[in-house]
Structure formats: C-alpha cells, structure tokens
Amino acid sequence: xxxxxxxxxxxxxxxxxxxxxxxxxxxxxxxxxxxxxxxxxxxxxxxxxxxxxxxxxxxxxxxxxxxxxxxxxxxxxxxxxxxxxxxxxxxxxxxxxxxxxxxxxxxxxxxxxxxxxxxxxxxxxxxxxxxxxxxxxxxxxxxxxxxxxxxxxxxxxxxxxxxxxxxxxxxxxxxxxxxxxxxxxxxxxxxxxxxxxxxxxxxxxxxxxxxxxxxx
Amino acid sequence: xxxxxxxxxxxxxxxxxxxxxxxxxxxxxxxxxxxxxxxxxxxxxxxxxxxxxxxxxxxxxxxxxxxxxxxxxxxxxxxxxxxxxxxxxxxxxxxxxxxxxxxxxxxxxxxxxxxxxxxxxxxxxxxxxxxxxxxxxxxxxxxxxxxxxxxxxxxxxxxxxxxxxxxxxxxxxxxxxxxxxxxxxxxxxxxxxxxxxxxxxxxxxxxxxxxxxxxxxxxxxxxxxxxxxxxxxxxxxxx
Numbered sequence: 395x396x397x398x399x400x401x402x403x404x405x406x407x408x409x410x411x412x413x414x415x416x417x418x419x420x421x422x423x424x425x426x427x428x429x430x431x432x433x434x435x436x437x438x439x440x441x442x443x444x445x446x447x448x449x450x451x452x453x454x455x456x457x458x459x460x461x462x463x464x465x466x467x468x469x470x471x472x473x474x475x476x477x478x479x480x481x482x483x484x485x486x487x488x489x490x491x492x493x494x495x496x497x498x499x500x501x502x503x504x505x506x507x508x509x510x511x512x513x514x515x516x517x518x519x520x521x522x523x524x525x526x527x528x529x530x531x532x533x534x535x536x537x538x539x540x541x542x543x544x545x546x547x548x549x550x551x552x553x554x555x556x557x558x559x560x561x562x563x564x565x566x567x568x569x570x571x572x573x574x575x576x577x578x579x580x581x582x583x584x585x586x587x588x589x590x591x592x593x594x595x596x597x598x599x600x601x602x603x604x605x606x607x608x609x610x
Numbered sequence: 611x612x613x614x615x616x617x618x619x620x621x622x623x624x625x626x627x628x629x630x631x632x633x634x635x636x637x638x639x640x641x642x643x644x645x646x647x648x649x650x651x652x653x654x655x656x657x658x659x660x661x662x663x664x665x666x667x668x669x670x671x672x673x674x675x676x677x678x679x680x681x682x683x684x685x686x687x688x689x690x691x692x693x694x695x696x697x698x699x700x701x702x703x704x705x706x707x708x709x710x711x712x713x714x715x716x717x718x719x720x721x722x723x724x725x726x727x728x729x730x731x732x733x734x735x736x737x738x739x740x741x742x743x744x745x746x747x748x749x750x751x752x753x754x755x756x757x758x759x760x761x762x763x764x765x766x767x768x769x770x771x772x773x774x775x776x777x778x779x780x781x782x783x784x785x786x787x788x789x790x791x792x793x794x795x796x797x798x799x800x801x802x803x804x805x806x807x808x809x810x811x812x813x814x815x816x817x818x819x820x821x822x823x824x825x826x827x828x829x830x831x832x833x834x835x836x837x838x839x840x841x842x843x844x845x846x847x848x849x
Binding site: 504508509510512513515516519520544546547548550551552554555558559561562563565566567568569584585586587588589590591594 | 753754757758761762763764765766768769770773790791794795798799801802803805809811812822823826827828829830831832833834835838
C-alpha cells in the first residue's frame with residue numbers, strides 16, 4: 395500500500411473507486427453512469443476516463459476487484475494471531491461467512507442484478523483464489539518444516555485445495571448453515587478440510603505458532 | 611427467452627422438493643420419468659440439433675429455424691414435437707442434466723470401494739461437463755444463465771439437490787449416518803475443481819489426477835469422520 399500510495403494519481407483513482415462503489419450501492423450496476431461517479435468523486439468525467447480508459451465496464455470491474463481486495467484484507471486481519479492452523483481456518487471461515495452475509499451491497503446486488511454481478515465475480519474468481527493460496531502457503535510450508543504435514547502432501551496442491559473449498563464454503567455453505575456453530579465448523583475443518591493435510595490434534599495451539607502478519 | 615428464464619421457470623421459488631430441471635436421480639435409483647430415454651427418435655434428433663446450434667450460436671441467437679435445419683426436419687415438426695423455443699430449452703436442459711447425472715451415478719454404482727466410486731464420478735463429471743460444447747459456449751458468452759444456479763444461494767440449492775441424489779450411493783461406503791455430509795462434500799469438491807475461469811492444477815478428466823486429488827485430500831477426511839465416535843448431529847441440512 396505505501397509504495398502504491400506514493401504513485402501520482404493513486405489517491406484520485408481510489409477516490410473514484412470509492413465513489414463508484416457508493417453509486418453501485420445506491421443505483422445498482424446497470425444504472426451507474428460515469429457521470430454519477432464523476433459527480434460523487436468530485437472530479438471531471440475526463441478524469442474518470444483517464445483513470446479507467448476502458449470506460450464504464452472497466453470501472454465496474456475494477457470496483458468489484460477493489461471491494462474484493464478490501465474484503466480479503468479484513469479477513470487476513472481477522473485471522474492474524476490464531477494459535478494454530480486449524481484455528482486460523484475456523485476463524486477465517488466464520489468471519490468470512492459473516493462478512494458475506496452482512497455485506498449489504500453484495501447481498502442487494504445479488505438479489506437485484508445477479509445476471510450482471512455473477513459474471514463479474516466469476517471472471518475475477520482467480521483473485522480470491524490467489525489471495526487465499528498465497529496467504530495459506532507460508533503456513534503450510536511452516537507445518538511441513540515442523541514435520542507436521544502428512545507425508546507426501548504437496549503444500550502447493552494443499553493450499554489450492556483449501557482455497558477452493560474455503561471459497562466454496564464462504565459463498566455457498568450448504569448444509570453448514572451460516573458457519574456460525576463453532577463445534578460444527580471445528581468438525582468441518584478437522585475432517586473435510588485438514589483430514590488429508592494435518593494430523594488431528596487437540597485444540598489449544600502450538601507454542602510459538604502465531605499467525606503473524608498477513609502476506610499479500 | 612434466455613437459459614436463465616428457462617431454468618427459473620423450471621425452478622418454482624421456494625420449492626423444497628427436487629426441482630425437475632436438475633433432475634438427476636431420486637434416492638433409490640431409477641429415474642422417475644426417464645424423460646430422455648422416452649424421447650422419440652425425432653425428438654431426440656431435435657434436441658441434438660438444438661444442442662449443436664447452442665454450441666455454435668448460443669441460446670439467445672438460436673432460432674427454431676436453425677434447429678429445424680440442423681435436425682433435418684421442418685419448423686412445424688419442431689413445434690409438434692417440442693413446442694416453442696421455451697419448451698424446447700426446458701426439455702433440453704432437463705434431458706442433459708438427467709443424462710449427465712445418470713452417467714455420474716452409473717459410474718459410481720459400478721465401483722467396489724469409495725476411492726473407485728469417487729474417481730469414476732470425478733472423471734465422468736469432468737468429461738461430461740468440460741467436453742460439453744453447448745455448456746462451454748453458454749459459460750463463455752452467456753454465463754449469467756448458469757452461474758445463478760451454482761453460485762451463492764443457487765450453489766446451496768445445487769449442493770442440496772446433488773447430495774440428496776448421491777447420498778444412497780455414499781451410504782454403501784460410509785454408512786447412512788455420514789452419507790449426506792460426505793455426498794455434499796464430494797459434490798462441492800467436484801464443483802470447485804470444475805468451475806470455469808480459473809487455472810486448475812489437476813485435470814479431473816485424467817483418472818490419475820482425479821485419484822491424486824481424492825486420495826490426498828478427500829478420503830482421509832472421510833475416513834477420519836467414519837472413525838469418529840460422536841455422531842455429527844451438528845450439521846443441519848438446509849433446504
């Protein structure tokens with residue numbers, strides 16, 4: 395963030411994205427115009443086009459990405475400091491599901507304009523996958539170095555598996571309801587998610603196992 | 611008429627019973643109606659023609675004339691056998707979903723153990739979906755039609771439906787107590803690895819890759835679950 399912040403025009407781009415997000419919340423994806431966004435951001439239309447040469451579609455796509463970034467930064471902050479890997483996953487699942495459920499703009503647009511939002515989310519689906527795999531990989535490497543990973547487990551495939559399944563659970567929890575029952579979520583993490591990756595262990599955490607700062 | 615509208619017409623809001631569009635197979639095995647199997651030769655040819663047209667032009671741009679030409683019959687014949695475009699698309703989606711669901715079930719039922727069942731299901735589903743030209747066109751150009759049914763709440767419904775259909779198959783291997791939970795998880799795994807747009811590190815159409823995924827990540831959790839003494843009463847089923 396700091397080196398990006400120093401780039402000229404970054405602050406203006408951020409302001410436009412924020413304004414676009416507010417417009418989408420208010421008018422929806424279909425009705426948000428460049429004009430609205432320029433007005434809300436207090437900049438000229440030309441400035442919006444300069445920052446987003448692809449026009450409206452470009453701006454909307456980047457707005458979705460911008461909000462996804464914020465979501466995953468919050469998620470990373472929520473799980474930092476977890477005492478062990480299983481707890482990190484449990485905390486992350488419960489936090490992320492609650493954040494999806496309580497995300498007023500996401501929920502509104504999912505109801506009013508799913509046909510516009512879903513393709514945007516899906517074509518950008520590699521981003522959350524990359525975030526989650528990138529975030530989990532160092533932890534899996536650490537487990538491997540500590541000799542805790544199941545023999546033969548490839549940390550990169552394991553990170554990919556966990557990322558896909560976490561994303562699936564966060565968006566469509568299915569039988570897991572709202573992922574707000576700690577005992578059920580612990581069982582899910584210990585069996586379906588980590589069954590092939592880590593041996594079952596008593597909760598309580600590893601000494602010195604602090605989740606550390608998010609790496610994104 | 612878009613695919614989305616067809617699918618929605620097929621799925622009454624709030625329907626708790628298995629909606630017909632993703633017909634799959636009801637618990638117990640045989641299909642209730644055998645829609646696809648009972649299709650007459652002409653109807654089957656019309657449906658095949660429609661699939662070919664959608665693979666080429668997409669749903670929105672396919673006309674009944676295109677389908678009639680492709681099927682080698684008149685437009686009047688298309689009307690007589692399958693009605694208008696809306697009815698035709700409804701039948702097409704149902705027939706395809708039923709056909710693929712049936713293939714996946716058949717692949718699993720021939721297996722001797724859970725590993726073989728899962729590998730067979732994964733490979734069958736992957737080949738059917740990734741090789742489905744009409745579906746690929748729709749996903750690439752009209753994705754909203756399909757996504758509403760596999761993402762967010764649509765995903766919840768899809769998972770519940772598939773888990774209901776597959777639970778009896780899984781009960782053979784993991785017992786009735788965990789069958790629903792395992793069936794949903796396995797469906798979820800396949801869905802997560804077969805969705806478009808992201809680079810998948812494993813190719814599930816390849817039995818070796820499918821086996822690698824299943825034996826490394828899915829089976830150990832199922833085995834741990836089957837060995838767990840306490841019943842997992844804490845996982846409510848959603849409808």
